Amino acid sequence: MEQQIPMVDLRAHFAPLRAEILEGVGEILDQAGFILGAHGRSLEAELSEYLGVAHGVGCASGTDALLLALRALDIGPGDEVIVPTFTFIATAEAVRYVGATPVFADVDAEYFCVTAESVAPLISKRTRAIIPVHLYGQPAPMPELLQLAEQHGIPLIEDMAQAIGARFNDQRVGSFGRLACVSFFPSKNLGGAGDGGMVFTQDEALATRLRGLRNHGSWQTYEHEVLGYNSRLDEIQALILRKLFRQMDEYNAGRRRAAGLYDAALQDLSLQVPMRRAGAEHVFHQYTIQIDERDALRARLHAEKIGCGVYYPIPCHQQRAFADLAPSHCPVAERLKERVLSLPMFPELSSAQVERIAGVIRAHLQGG
The missing domain is CATH 3.40.640.10 (Type I PLP-dependent aspartate aminotransferase-like (Major domain))
Structure with missing residues (x-):
């Protein structure tokens, strides 16, 4: 198992x-x-x-x-x-x-x-x-x-x-x-x-x-x-x-290593891997992909005992806590909330774990 x-x-x-x-x-x-x-x-x-x-x-x-x-x-x-x-x-x-x-x-x-x-x-x-x-x-x-x-x-x-x-x-x-x-x-x-x-x-x-x-x-x-x-x-x-x-830079290097493994494993699939801003050094608190029909993939990953999360399913301007404020026009956020999915990310993530996660995503997208 x-x-x-x-x-x-x-x-x-x-x-x-x-x-x-x-x-x-x-x-x-x-x-x-x-x-x-x-x-x-x-x-x-x-x-x-x-x-x-x-x-x-x-x-x-x-x-x-x-x-x-x-x-x-x-x-x-x-x-x-x-x-x-x-x-x-x-x-x-x-x-x-x-x-x-x-x-x-x-x-x-x-x-x-x-x-x-x-x-x-x-x-x-x-x-x-x-x-x-x-x-x-x-x-x-x-x-x-x-x-x-x-x-x-x-x-x-x-x-x-x-x-x-x-x-x-x-x-x-x-x-x-x-x-x-x-x-x-x-x-x-x-x-x-x-x-x-x-x-x-x-x-x-x-x-x-x-x-x-x-x-x-x-x-x-x-x-x-x-x-x-x-x-x-x-x-x-x-x-x-x-x-x-004392080891934080090593931890962040581990996150970037895991992100590179994800990039290579997911590059030919119909999803968008995280972009890196020119001149910036990303530390991958989350590895967040964008994908159509996100919820179906999330359910598949959970069924395969693979953690994943949606950060964030409700943008702040749509939260009930701020319902008293004037309406905001934020179409990008309203689209992202339907497309983002964060995959497991931690410094100790192994290449075998990334391969398994990517394999489940590949099988899902290919109807397997």
Whole structure:
């Protein structure tokens, strides 16, 4: 009987570091220091240096990272923030959390990201930020988006939840915008054993503001200048992430290797493999194909015990949570939601597993 192939194999991912992680957790338990400690500070410094930015501020989740970034810029009621419609809801959700209005931009049909062309018509006098998402590990077209933002004096907040380690023109994503936000959700390219996130910035004043906002609006113990949040990255998560970060580039190389195997195995079939933007280094958080009659293939893969997923079946502008907003015109996203299918993708994915997945897809398309 064929073994199940999951979308992501976290057991295989954590197994080589299990003993080392448990030893480190034991040391934390012995020291009884769990919040805003040495591992958290070291992780902030290590990731900031890696990205080429001055500051990293850990927090409790990727969604909180977005929320804190918006609060740091004093964005709130009456303001608009332009976000992609074709992404996870957290990006737009954070905008609503601060009382601002998300304005939904359509995405490119080949690369799944917003472009200057899709964003420009949405800029108004109330626009206070633009949040491009580096979706599936593919960098958004940052030079053109930065140029547009600078023309209008609008800050960019990068949502790099799915793309840590990716580069555009040899520059790491997360170092382009005024602020950048990452998620450490377990399935991410750098994922922990629970939730976590971080905000990056070159601006020391913004970093200082972020550190207080994540800690109940307090910069001095028991002095609260504003209402903030309880959003702190704990020491156990920081320890685990530091262990994994040492090998993150190898993990991303494993994802690119698996993507190359998929490309070769699927190239002659009636589907579209993921495109790579010129000048960009994709890190393949997801390997997402486009195919007609997608749901039939999804059912076949599930029947063969092969994981797959649709990211995302409902664009944000069509979510009931945003039904009170003005209608948005996003035809590309509305077509993509019917065609995208993400195949298993993780650094440990073997050539035999890719061959089996591709064989099932080939048999399905050829009527076998």
